[in-house]
Amino acid sequence: MTDFRTDAIHAGYTATGHDDAVSVPIYASAAFDLENSLRGRDLAAGVTQGFEYSRVANPTVDALERRIAALEGGIGAVAVSSGMAAVSYALMCAGERGGRIIAPTNLYGASVDALGDFLPQFGIEADFVDDINDLDAIEAAIRPETRAIFAETVANPSTEITDIEPIAELAHRHGIALIVDNTVPTPYLLRPIEFGADIVVHSTTKGITGHGNAIGGVIVDAGRFDWANGRFPQFTQEQQVIADPDGTLRSFADKYGAEAFIRRIRIKYLRTFGAVQSAFNAYLQLIGLETLPQRVSQQVASARTIAEHLTHTPHVIKVNYSGLGSTPQYDLVAKYFPRGVGQILSFLVDGDVSNVRRILDGTKLFAYVPNIGDARSLIVDPVNITHREVPERYKLADGVTPNLIRLSIGLEDVNDLIADLDQAIAAAY
Structure with missing residues (x-):
């Protein structure tokens, strides 16, 4: 197992297949040659891995996603155009169809606005607690519709710390997910998945890029949560968009198993809402990660x-x-x-x-x-x-x-x- 400092430079990319470029190339291409009809069909169906359209995946962005997933210890990641896109997508993906999210009041301002005012317009409600480390308050807020607990690992600007481990244990006991925003410490200072977090989001604009020159966000999936446990009907409903090549309808939980959440983020949220990370911004973030x-x-x-x-x-x-x-x-x-x-x-x-x-x-x-x-x-x-x-x-x-x-x-x-x-x-x- 290599050290974090090594992975920050090398994880998620090899020069082979990229004309031996040592630095990750910027793939400034809207679309990619499908090569032939059968491969194109299989790419679209998710049977074959590869690139077809940069709204869904791009080789430069893919390298960034793989590197951050490695640094956070997740099974996969999706990079998006901003930190708030990452927060919004993660919360909406968990809370679809009338779900509720428990969160503290000391979040970043836009996250409070999203949970308290905007997401309710889409049927996703928030239950705010004064202290995210008050386990009794969290448990009292859990309802049948509760889908997730959301918190910042280090709050901004108070720097209050979330005690992740007992909150994760409480959440999992009730079949709900723990989603954390790890923007302030970055994975170098904290890897929340190691303490039980299920989903980690970042504004990569901040410490990950580190030079104030690129906007971006990322969602990382730990790959351990059971999204088919009965609280999340969106993961067990059959979907046309992920049907097999023969037309058989599949659900995200059935088709992707441990990757159900991160696949739904890419296929439903990134592909449909389109908050796409640009290849150039991904390149700047990769350079930032190296140091x-x-x-x-x-x-x-x-x-x-x-x-x-x-x-x-x-x-x-x-x-x-x-x-x-x-x-x-x-x-x-x-x-x-x-x-x-x-x-x-x-x-x-x-x-x-x-x-x-x-x-x-x-x-x-x-x-x-x-x-x-x-x-x-x-x-x-x-x-x-x-x-x-x-x-x-x-x-x-x-x-x-x-x-x-x-x-x-x-x-x-x-x-x-x-x-x-x-x-x-x-x-x-």
Whole structure:
């Protein structure tokens, strides 16, 4: 078994069959030659593996999918055009036909909006809990229609950690799936499948790409969940689109077994809704993956140093970073994050909104950008940017107030970053 750092460079691709190109080529082709009528029929029916149309699969994107599946320890992956496409597809695929999803209130703003306001328009309802690690609250929310629990492994911007293992055990005891968003830590810091997660989603825009130059998302399937257990009728209904070449109708559970979920994502969601990952963006993400361990290691070290510095910086009244040894979740850090919890942190300042604005406008190295995981260090006020669509009661409960500032730590010298924050904070008062 090879090391993560080796797999980040080599997994999912061999030069053989690609004109011996060492770097994954960009296959800028909308469609591919089916070669002959029988092969074309079998490709369309899923009997033969290969490429026919880039809305369904593309060789460059396929290499990215295989690499991320290997890094996460899944049986397969589907790359899509954005992180929210990955979140939406995964939740909809699980919740079709009147399902319910249990989720915490401290999710990324667009995920809260999707679950609380938008997906209900499609018959998929959410049951929010205040604390995703409160097993009693989760169990009390489970109904016959419940299909999945959804959580972020590390919440943004609080950096609160989800205790995956007991939640997975609870979910599986009730025949429901655990879907987690692993965007913040990336698979280098955490592989949720090892702790029982069934589906892992990422905004690959963030740490995986790492340079703020490509939008993307991915869904990874652990391949262990029984989608034919009676809670998920969409997986046992016979479907024309996956009929055998002789016309025999098949269900996803019957035809694909352990791969039922990820196959349904590709064949029904990607193929029909069309949030397709471009070959060029996939190429940029593959390049980003090659340096993921080195980038994230430095960013984590710098984030911890900056978080510690902010704990004794004038006008900073609270620092949110689970990687600090003083946090209540430090036992979870030891269990899940021996390499660190990630590169984002947030802090609360005194004063009023005018002080916050002066800090945001006063930094010289930190860019005011609504992204995370970039090689550059970024600063933002979540209440106005990343969480503006979150209901006020959820924002207040999760500490997303007008005086909260979020940082994403990049690859600059940590002392330069500290000096930049110090001067901006001092000048704001």
